[in-house]
Amino acid sequence: MTIRFENVGIAVRDVDEAVAFFTDLGLRVLGTDEVSGEWADTAVGLDGNHARIAMLETPGGDGRLELFEYVHPDAIETDPTLPNEIGMHRVAFQVDDLDAALRIAARHGCRPLRGVANYRDVYLLTYLRGPSGIILMLAQDLTRT
Numbered sequence: 001m002t003i004r005f006e007n008v009g010i011a012v013r014d015v016d017e018a019v020a021f022f023t024d025l026g027l028r029v030l031g032t033d034e035v036s037g038e039w040a041d042t043a044v045g046l047d048g049n050h051a052r053i054a055m056l057e058t059p060g061g062d063g064r065l066e067l068f069e070y071v072h073p074d075a076i077e078t079d080p081t082l083p084n085e086i087g088m089h090r091v092a093f094q095v096d097d098l099d100a101a102l103r104i105a106a107r108h109g110c111r112p113l114r115g116v117a118n119y120r121d122v123y124l125l126t127y128l129r130g131p132s133g134i135i136l137m138l139a140q141d142l143t144r145t
Contacts, residue, residue, distance in 0.1 A: 005063075006064065007055070007063075007066045008064075008065055008066070008088075009066040009067075010067055010132075011068055011070060011132070012068070012069055012134070013069065013132045014131070015032075015053070015067050015068065017131050018067045018069075018131040018132065018134075019032075019056070021105075021110070021130055021131050022056050022065060022067070024107065025095075025104055025105070026058070026095075027056040027057060027059075028057055028059070029054055030055040030056065030064070031054070032052070032053065032055075033052075034050070034051070034052050034071070035050070035051055035053055036050035036051070036072075046073060047073075048072050048073060049070075049073075050070070051069060051070050052068065052069045052071060053066060053068045053069075054067045054068075063093075081135060083113075083127060083135065089135055090134075090135040090137050091134065091135075091136055091137070092137035092138075093137070094139050094141060095138055095139070095140055096140065097140065098124045098125075098126070098138055098140035102116075102126070102128075102138070105138075108130070110130050110131075110136075112127065112128050113126070113129065114126075118142075121142055122141070122142055122143055123139045123140065123141060124140045124142060125139040
């Protein structure tokens with residue numbers, strides 16, 4: 001058996017807002033769709049599943065992000081995830097200019113949770129909250145400059 005990473009899927013309040021944020025950071029939209037019907041109910045495990053989706057890809061095609069906004073059933077609001085909670089809690093992106101990425105994030109009202117850290121002069125990195133409270137890690141590899 002072979003296995004290959006496909007994507008990370010994230011439910012969001014507003015798929016258009018989330019797409020605007022991630023495309024501004026540099027991802028590109030591969031496609032959008034609305035999904036529903038018996039196959040969607042079966043695949044996801046929700047009766048009446050109906051969602052608006054967008055598939056995005058990083059430059060170079062090495063990572064994909066699937067964003068989905070539920071039309072039905074209603075999305076369930078939860079408290080924002082904390083970095084130390086069990087389960088999936090962040091999506092990480094390597095950027096070549098962390099300051100530029102943070103300026104883009106700020107245009108969308110997103111700022112570091114605490115600040116920018118220097119990890120052993122190898123990475124500058126920070127966590128921030130993106131659309132719908134998604135935690136993102138942005139990291140700049142200092143060994144590549």
